[in-house]
Amino acid sequence: MRVVFVMWPAAAHLYPFVPLAWALKAAGHEVCVVSHAPIAESTASMGLTPVSWCDPNSMPVPMGPGRPYPEERAELARITEAMAFGPDDPDREHWDVLTQFYLPSMWDFIPFKGSPAEPMPAMDGLVEFARAWKPDLVLWDPCIPGAAVAARVSGAVHARWWTAPDVFCRSMDRFAEVIGGPGTPAVENPLAETVRPLAERYGVEIDNELLYGQWTVNQQPPAVGPEVSAQTLAMRWIPHAQQELMPDWMYQAPTRPRIAVSLGLSERMFMEGGWDHIPVLLEALSTLDVEVIATLNKTQLGAVSTIPDNVQVFDYVPLNQLIPTCSLLIHHGGMGTVMPAVANRVPQLVLDFVGNEISATAVGGRMGRSRYSLGPALSRQLAKTGAGLIMDVSKPSVTEMREQIMRVLTEPSFRQGVTRMYDDLLATPSPAEFVPILERMVARHRQPEPASH
DSSP states (O other): OEEEEEOOSSHHHHGGGHHHHHHHHHTTOEEEEEEOGGGHHHHHHTTOEEEESSOGGGSOOOOGGGSOOHHHHHHHHHHHHHHOOOTTOHHHHHHHHIIIIIHHHHHTTSOTTOOTTSOOHHHHHHHHHHHHHOOSEEEEOTTOTHHHHHHHHHTOEEEEEESSOOHHHHHHHHHHHHSSSTTOOOOOOHHHHHHHHHHHHTTOOOOHHHHHBSSEEEOSOGGGOOOOSSOEEEOOOOOOOOOOOOOHHHHSOOSSOEEEEEOOHHHHHHOOSOOTTHHHHHHHHHTSSOEEEEEOOTTTTTTOOOOOTTEEEESOOOHHHHGGGOSEEEEOOOHHHHHHHHHTTOOEEEEEOTTOOOOEEEETTEEEESSOSSHHHHHHHHHHHTSEEEEEOSSOOHHHHHHHHHHHHHOHHHHHHHHHHHHHHHTSOOHHHHHHHHHHHHHHHOOOOOOOO
16 A cells, blocks of 8 residues: 655654654555655655655745744634633643644644635645545644645545644543533634635545544553543554764763763754753763763753763764663653653653743744643653653752752662553554554545446
8 A cells, every 4th residue: 555654844753653664665565755845855864755745945944833923822822711721730731732832833834724725835735746646544743734634635544643642632622522512612623723724725624533533643652641532543662763873982881870861853943942951950960970971952052151071962862872871861751752761771850840831932033932842741651650750940950950860870660660661662563563453444444436337
């Protein structure tokens, strides 16, 4: 069969599905990856066929939550107020992640509450490709919901592909519970209103299947949650990233405990603010008898005046190469960072701005965030299973950071906790085992051919 992966154009969205794409190719299926032209080179380096939506000069540079969208965000604030979340309501977190970070990522390609006549060159190109190539299956990133429209127009079976808590479906489940009955506020579904301009352009009905796929593939540990109405199939996460020549120091056994610090590729690409805790973290590490490998760029190092002697800084190191040599990972709570550590049974410390709301904010034309969007959900799961601790960096303290680092580094219970997460990981199907599942799902959902006369 022919399989199309459609992704939001960022490396963090590309890497997780590469092992499944390889598994599909190894099983004899045709595979291509459709996205924005600038990600094509990285896609090709993975051994996968890239297809560009359209000429990159005909569309804005994708910025997602890094673009202010003042009018659209004001409208979302009005809808959020109508939802009337109570204190400590867990669904508020999911809602804020969706509305503050993921919906703006969709608006780079489809105008929120826009007209079907407005320019949407990327999505038009996607529909045109799907009509011409006629895929059997479209696996689409929820940040590109227009892919579901392209699948329906071309007659393909389609499923969402996601690697984190399903804030999309959970938020819309809650919206359906709160809005629409007698006496409820008159506000519109923000996810539906994001898809509507493209759906109306191509005469496609907006329903739950269009918004959530015919099913969902999710590689996150199922225990992370939340529970959603969409049918979800779990698949094992295989750590993968852009590979580089392995330096000599990496495959030699370290003489001291090695600690990795990784704070996210996507975050530093789109968010300029929120890095003021890094100098305190490096100071906390500076007096410990450890070796630190920190994958930080110039944006993240903006407030750092001196790099400690026991810290080596690299702009990028493939985590699947680095993590097996480490005794501890300190990170921001991204799934692409958590899972390589789980796969190698490495305990973790998650940096979190505890007490802050999850929001993307514009200050002086620069976008920052008060809290990493996925951090709270993943840090809670790591703490619950005993795989690590949450490090509160809302008021960073060198002493408290140092104490937590030494606890996770030296106490055996944390390695035992991450081993439990590793065992859960092994209980889910590998990509090779998942291919027959996809084949059966496509056969089940495929529309029958018209009868010949």
